[in-house]
Amino acid sequence: MNKPIRTISLFCMLLFIALMANATYLQYWQADALNKDGRNRRIIQEAFSRERGPILVDGETVALSVKSDDAYKFQRTYPTPFRYAPVTGWFSYYSQTGIEQTQNDVLSGDDSRLFVTRLVDLVNGNNTKGGRVSLTLDPKAQKAAYDGLRALGEDVQGAVVAINPTTGQILANVSLPTYDPNVLASHDFASVSENYDRLNQDPAKPLLNRAIQTTLPPGSTFKLVTAAAAIESGNYDASSMVPAGATYQLPLTSGETGLVDNEGRSQCNPKRIPFEVAMEWSCNTTFAQLAIEVGAEAMQKQAEAFGFNEHYLDDLGPQAVSVYPTGTDKPQTGQTGFGQFEVRATPLQMAMVAAGIANGGTVMKPYLVDEVQSADLDILDKTTTTPLHDAVSPTTANELTKLMVATVNEGTADDARIDGIEVAGKTGTAQSGVPGKPPYAWFVSFAPADDPQVAVAVMIESVPGKDTSEIAGGALGGPIAKAVMEAVIR
Template identity: 65%
Template sequence: MNRPIRVVSIGCLLLFAALLLNATYLQYYAASGYNDDARNRRVVDAEYSRERGALLVGRTPIAESVPSDDLYKFQRTYPDAKLYAGITGYFGYGGTITGLEKSQNDVLSGDDSRLFVDRLSDLLGDAGTRGGDVELTISAAAQQAAYDGLTALPGDVQGAVVALEPRTGKILAMVTTPTFDPNKLASHDFGANQKAYEALEANASQPLLNRAVQTALPPGSTFKLVTAAAAIESGKYDASSMVPGGATYQLPQTSGESGLIDNEGRDCGTDTVAFTQAMENSCNTVFAQLAVEVGGQALRKQAEAFGFNSSWFDELQGTNGRSTLATSTFPEDPNPPQTGQSGIGQFEVRATPLQMAMVAAGIANQGKVMKPYLVDEVQSADADIVDTTKPEQLSQAVSAHTADELTELLVATVNDGTASPAAITGIQVAGKTGTAQSGQSDVPPYAWFVSFAPADDAKVAVAVMIQSADIDRDEIAGGTYGGPIAKKVMEAVLKQ
C-alpha cells in the first residue's frame, strides 16, 4: 500500500473511532443530562403528552388527565380546583410542577420503579406509558367543611385549616385561603398560563401560598398546651392543681408596662388559681409564670418533642412554586422574660397550622406524635395497589398520664371556658383558643383554635388559623371565629 492511501485509511479510521466515541458519550454518559435539560423540547413535549395518573380523594379524581384534540394528546384538569389547589399544585408545560403533582411526579408520570411491571406491559403492548394513581388521606367532607368555614368569614380571608387523624397522622383536611384555579396554569394556551401566573404572583393576598405549611406565625394562647405539658411533665402539677395566678405578672428582669403581663379582664385568681380555671380563661399571667418556672430549656425541649425546630413533612415541598416549607420555631436560648413571653406563644415562637394540629393530635393520642402524611396508597393505572403508607411515630412528646391531664383541662375549656364555640352535643370535645399579637401596629392579631374529639378516643384533631379577615381588630378572637370552623370539621369526620 502506497503512503497516500495509508494516510487516508488511518484518517478514516480515526474519524470512525471519533464517531463511535461521540455516539457512546451521547448515548451513555450525556443522555440523562440532555433528557433533564429544560431546553430539550422533544423530551418536554413527550412528558407533557403522556397519560398522567390521577390524584384521588376516595374514588374521585381531584387531578386527572383527559384526552385533548391537540398536539399534546392529554390535558391536565382539576375538577374541584379551588378546594384542593393548595394540595394538588399544578402540572404546567416545561417542568413547571408544584404541590403533590411535583412530589408524586414519578408515580403520576409512570416512571416510579414500583410501576416497572406496568411500564413493561405498556411497552410490550405497544401502548404509551401510563402513570399510576395516588390516593390521598383527605376526607372530602372534612375538606369541604374547612373550606366553607374559612370562605364564609367576611372579606378577603387569609387563613388555613388542618385536620389530622391522631392515631396515624393521616391528613384529613388541608385548606388554605385565598386559593387559586390551577386549571388556568395548566392549559395548553401557554400565553394565557403566563398571564394568569403573573397575576397571582402580583396579588398582595398571595393566593399561591399554602398557609397550612408555608406560613409560620405566633400561635398565641394555643401554645399554652405546650407550656401546660411542660409544667405537668415536671411532676409539680396535674389537672387538679393550684397554679400561680394573679391579675398581672411582671416578667423577671423587667419594669414598667413593657414587661407587664395581664389577662384582659379575665378572672385568674390572686396568688393562686385552679389549673382548670386558668386554662378555661386562658390566663396569660399563669402560663407566663409556669414558663419561667420550668425554664427556657425545658420549655424548648417540650416544644421540640411536639415537632418544633424540625422538618418532618416533605410531601408538599416546593408547593405552589415556593422552594421551602415554613419551619415552626422555638427560640434557642431565651432569657427569663423571653421565656415568659414564649410560654404564651409570643416573643419568637412561630408555628404553622400543621404544627399546631400535631400538638393537639399528640395530646389526643396519649402523647404519641405521628408523622403527618397525605399519600395513602400508590396504585397502578389498572387500580392495583402497589404501595401503602405505614404510620410512623415521630416522638413520645408527653407521657400518657400527662396527655390525660391535659385532655381534662381542654375538655373543661370547651365545657366552661373560652373554647365553648366548638362544643358538640353528646360528644366530649377538647379545645383551646388563641389570639396572637402580630407585633405590628398596622397588622391585626391572628386568631387560632385547636381541638380534638371525641376527647377520650379522638378520631380527629383540628387547627384553625385566621391570619386576616374583614373583622374589627377588637373583635378578633380564636374562639369566636375559629371555634365554629373546627366544630364543623370535627362533625364532618365523626359523621362518616
C-alpha cells in the same frame, strides 16, 4: 507539508476536538439536566402526550388527564380546583407543585416500580399510563374546612388542618386565598405564563399553602405546650393551684414592655387559681410564670417533642419548620409561655400538638399519600403509620385533656361544643408584632375527648373589614373546628 497547510490542519483538528468534547459534555454530563429542563420542548411534547395518572380523594378524582384535540394528546384537569389546589398543586409545561410534584414519577409512569408495566406496554405497543395516587383527605372534612373559612369573607387569609390522631393521616388541608390550577395547566403557554405571573405577584399569596408553609406566633394555643411541660415536671396536674395575678412583671424588666396582663379577664386576678380556670380563661400571667419556673431548656425540649424545630412532612412541600427559640433568657422564656416572643408555628404543627395529646401523648408522623397504585390498580405502596415522638406520658395527656375539655365546657372555647359529644379545645389570639395590624386568631381541638377521631387546627391570618376587637380564636375559629370535627365523626 508546508507551514500554512500544517497550521490549517492543526486548527481543524482543534475544532474537531472541541466539537467532540462539547458533544460528550452535552450527551453525558448534562443529559439529565437538559432532559428535566422545563424549556425542553421534546420533553413537553412527551409529558403532555402521555396519560398522566389520577390523584384521588376517597375514590373521587381531584386531578386527571383527559384527551385533548390540540397538538398534545392529553390535558391535565382539576374538577374541584379551588378546594384542593393547595394539595394537588398543578402540572404545567414548566413546573409542578404539590402532590403533582412530589409524586411526579408515579403519576407520569416513570417510577421504577412501574418498570414491568412500561415493559409490557412497550411489547404490546401501548402507550404507558401513569400510576394512581390516593390521598388521606376526608372529602367531608375538606369541604367543611373550606366552606367555614370562606364564610368569614371573600378576602380571608387562613388555613385549616385536620389529622387522625392515631395514624397521622391528614384529613383536611385547606388554605385561603386559593387559585384555579386549571389556568396553570393549560396548553396555551402564553396564557399560563400570564396567569402564573398574576398569581405569583398577588400580595395575598394565593399560591402559598398556608397550612404547611406559613409560620406565625401561635399565641395562647401554645399554652398547651407550656401546660405539658409543667405537668411533666411532676409539680402539677389538672387539679393543681397555679400562679396567676392580674399582672406579672417579667424578670429583669421594668415598665410596660415587660408587663404581662390578661386583657381584662378578672378570673385570672387572684395570686393563685385552679389550673382549669387558668386554661379556661387563658391567663397569660399563669403561663408566663409556669414557663419561667419550668425553665428555657425544659420548654425547648417539650416543644421539640411535639415537632417544633423539625421537618416531618415528606409527601407535600416545602414544609416550613415551626420554631421554638433556643437560648432564651427568663423574660423571653416567660413570653414564650403564652406563644409570643420568637415562637412560630404552622397550622399543621398546632394540629399535631392537639393530636399528640389526643393520642395519649404520642405524636404520629403526618402524611397525605395513603396508597400508590398502577394504572391496573395493583398496589405499589401503602403508607404505614409511624410514631414521630412520645411528647408526653399518657398520664400527662389525660390531665391536658381534662384542661382542654374544661376550656370548651366552661371557658373561651365554648364555640366548639358539639351536642352529645365531649370536645377538647383551646383558643388563641396572637399579636402580629406589626403596628396597626390586627392579631392572628387560632383554635385547636379534638373530639370525641374520650375516643379521639380527629384533631383540628384553625389559623386565621387576616379578615379584611374586621376590627381588632373582633379578632378572637374562639369566635372565628371555633365554629370552623366544630364543623370539621362533626364532618369526620358523624
